[in-house]
Structure formats: C-alpha cells, structure tokens
Amino acid sequence: MRKTVRVAAIQAEPKWLRLSEGVEQVVELIGAAAASGARLVAFPETFLPGYPWWRWVDSNQWNVEYSTRCRENSMTRDGLEMRRITGAARDHGVHVVLGFGERQDRRIYMAQAVIDENGEIVSVRRKAGLNPIERKVFASGTPNLPAVRHGVIGRVGALSGQENQRPLLTRALRADEEQIHIAAWPGNPEGEAAGPDSAATVSRMYALEANAYVVAPCAVVGAAAWDRRGPQTGRGSGQARIYAAGGAEVVTPLAAGAEGILYADLEIGSAASDRREVELAARPRMRRGQQQAARTATPRRLGADRWAVPLMLGSGPGGLAAC
Incomplete structure (x- = not known):
C-alpha cells in the first residue's frame, strides 16, 4: 500500500x-518541522554539541580546552536533555533521528539516536570507525551492524558521516529492504568540494545502490564555530539534500550556508516491492544444500571494527564468500 510521508532535513x-541552548534549538526545529507537516525530522551528525572542527587547528592548548568543553556539553542518552527532546517528538507525533555527543563517565561517543513518534528511543548507535581527528575527541563505539526500524512511516535506517561509505554497514541496511535512509553529515567549514567523497556524491550513490530515498541533513559551519579564536570562515558549508531511489534530487536544496529546513513528500510502499521482484528474477538458482549452508553460515571476524556473514553466491561448490 502506497503512502505519502513528509520528511524534513535540518540545515542549521x-x-x-x-x-x-542546543537542546532548545532542537526542540524548536522539531516543532517547526511538525507544524509544516513533517513526520520524520533528521538532524546532522553530532549536532549536539557540534562537530569538533577545532581539532583541525594546530593549537594544543586550544584543543585541550575545547575537548573539555565538548565533554561537559555532551549529554547522556537518558538524561534531562534527552528527555526534553523525546518529549518534543512525542508531543508533536514525529520521528526524530538525532546526532549527538553521548557522555558516559569521562568518555564521549559520536552517537545517533532514532526516536519514534511516541517519544521512545528505538536505538542509539555509537560510531565505531572514527577518523584520526575524531579519535582525538571521541571514543570508538562497540562495533555492531545497523538495523532498520520498521514503523508506521516505513522502514527507516540511519548512518553518520563516512559510515555511509562502508559496504559492510550499508549492506546490512539494504538487506532489510530499507525505504528511507538518513545520511547525516557535519558540514564543512571550507565548503563542500565536488568529488567522490563529498557528502552529496555519497548520498546520491547510496540512493542508487540501495534503491531507497536518502534524507541527508547537514550542519552549517560559520564563524561562530571557532569562538573568535581560530580561522574565520564564511557560511559556505555543505547543503542538506533529499534524493529519490534513482538518485535524482526530490527537491531543490537550500542555498549553501543558509539555515533552514528542507522538506520533501516521499511516496512509500512500491519501491521495495519492485526491487524485490527484480532481485528474485536476477538471483541465480541454488541447490537446497547450498541454501541451507547460506542460512547457517557462521559470522567471521574481519578486524577490530568489522564483522561479516559469508554470502553464498554462484552455483559452484561452496559458492563465494562476499565480505
């Protein structure tokens, strides 16, 4: 059954x-999006308390001070600040995907929470594969595969930043026939340059490969990010995007560096079934013994932050293990 779902990608x-102040900002944005009919509101990566762009500045004293402030201004997944946000989701009856710094003891993690329309926290994932700069501020989360949330608006999955380029993670979401994917991005103080690793390119490729809608919120990184101590920048950071399953943009993006909310009405209900029929038609036939082996294959460790379940492909003995 087809249904229309209005989604909102935050660009702020x-x-x-x-x-x-950040919590109040999130609550206000949830209310504004809901007032415009949105049923899903997606926030950028580590929107609370802000992505640590200061780590790119070569000043140890400044970095120590800001890392301390980052820890002090991160929140717990069950604290008062999170309850304010889940309460806003419940009061407005909207789903929320929020990127935030999660504090636990003296560590902070790059976390992403999925909150349903009843204000319940469905999941909180801690980003495990951090880049060298992120590791200077955040702890690495426990490696786990992401899951798709099956709810009233459809099948929703979410990843943060460069996670959207990791085949193991994206394959796990595609396997559950994800319909709406949240690709959260932190913006860029220098503006987003075109290229294979740009947020826009990665988000569009995800839409093509997964045959799913992609909602890509993105933060604006202005001079306020540096607290008047570091390099001054304009407001030319990345842009929020919303892509259709074929990779086409559903709606014209906001201007780069402008603050606002990007809306789109998504038709949910037919793309997944069409994809399923195509996959079944193209899938090679397997003998019963091979099918049983594929179902019972044992996961194998690939490294500190990677796991894979071997996939049985082809018709030859034993098939081919794809990781």
Whole structure:
C-alpha cells in the first residue's frame, strides 16, 4: 500500500558547545518541522554539541580546552536533555533521528539516536570507525551492524558521516529492504568540494545502490564555530539534500550556508516491492544444500571494527564468500 510521508532535513548551525541552548534549538526545529507537516525530522551528525572542527587547528592548548568543553556539553542518552527532546517528538507525533555527543563517565561517543513518534528511543548507535581527528575527541563505539526500524512511516535506517561509505554497514541496511535512509553529515567549514567523497556524491550513490530515498541533513559551519579564536570562515558549508531511489534530487536544496529546513513528500510502499521482484528474477538458482549452508553460515571476524556473514553466491561448490 502506497503512502505519502513528509520528511524534513535540518540545515542549521549548531549552538557550538552550549548544550542547553542546543537542546532548545532542537526542540524548536522539531516543532517547526511538525507544524509544516513533517513526520520524520533528521538532524546532522553530532549536532549536539557540534562537530569538533577545532581539532583541525594546530593549537594544543586550544584543543585541550575545547575537548573539555565538548565533554561537559555532551549529554547522556537518558538524561534531562534527552528527555526534553523525546518529549518534543512525542508531543508533536514525529520521528526524530538525532546526532549527538553521548557522555558516559569521562568518555564521549559520536552517537545517533532514532526516536519514534511516541517519544521512545528505538536505538542509539555509537560510531565505531572514527577518523584520526575524531579519535582525538571521541571514543570508538562497540562495533555492531545497523538495523532498520520498521514503523508506521516505513522502514527507516540511519548512518553518520563516512559510515555511509562502508559496504559492510550499508549492506546490512539494504538487506532489510530499507525505504528511507538518513545520511547525516557535519558540514564543512571550507565548503563542500565536488568529488567522490563529498557528502552529496555519497548520498546520491547510496540512493542508487540501495534503491531507497536518502534524507541527508547537514550542519552549517560559520564563524561562530571557532569562538573568535581560530580561522574565520564564511557560511559556505555543505547543503542538506533529499534524493529519490534513482538518485535524482526530490527537491531543490537550500542555498549553501543558509539555515533552514528542507522538506520533501516521499511516496512509500512500491519501491521495495519492485526491487524485490527484480532481485528474485536476477538471483541465480541454488541447490537446497547450498541454501541451507547460506542460512547457517557462521559470522567471521574481519578486524577490530568489522564483522561479516559469508554470502553464498554462484552455483559452484561452496559458492563465494562476499565480505
């Protein structure tokens, strides 16, 4: 059965390292999106308390101070700040995907919470594969595969930043026939340059490969991110995007560096079934013994932050293990 779901991708500048102001900002954005009919609101990566762009500046004293402030202005998944946000989701009856710094003891993690329309936290994932700069501020999360949330608006999955380029993670979501994918991005103080690793390119490729809608919120990174101590930048950071399953943009993006909410009405219900029929038609036939082996294959460790279940492909003995 087809249904129309209005989604909202946030393109806004965080309240850098000011948690209480940031929570109020999130609550206001949820309310504004809901007032415009959105049923799903997606926020950029680590929107609370802001992605640590200051780590790119070569100043140890400044970095130590800001790392301390980042920890102090991160929140717990069950604290008062999170309850304010889940309460806003419940009051407005909207789903929320929020990127935030999760504090536990003296560690902070790059976390992404999925909140349903009843204000319940469906899941919180801690980003495991951090880049060298992120590891200077955040702890690595426990490696686990992402899961698709099956809810009233459809099948929704979410990843943060460069996770959207990791085949193991994206394959796990595609296997569950994801319909709406949230690809959260932190923006860029220098503006987004075109290229294979740009947020827009990665988001579009995800839409093509997964045959799913992609909602890609993106933060604005202005001069306020540097607290008047570091390099001054314009407001030319990345742009929020919303892509259809074929990779076409559903709606014209907001101007780069402008703050606002990008909306789109998505038709949910037919793309997954069409994809299933194509996959079944193209799938090679397997003998019963091979099918049983594929179902019972044992996961194998690929490294500190990677797991894979061997996939049985082809018709030869034993098939081919794809990781």
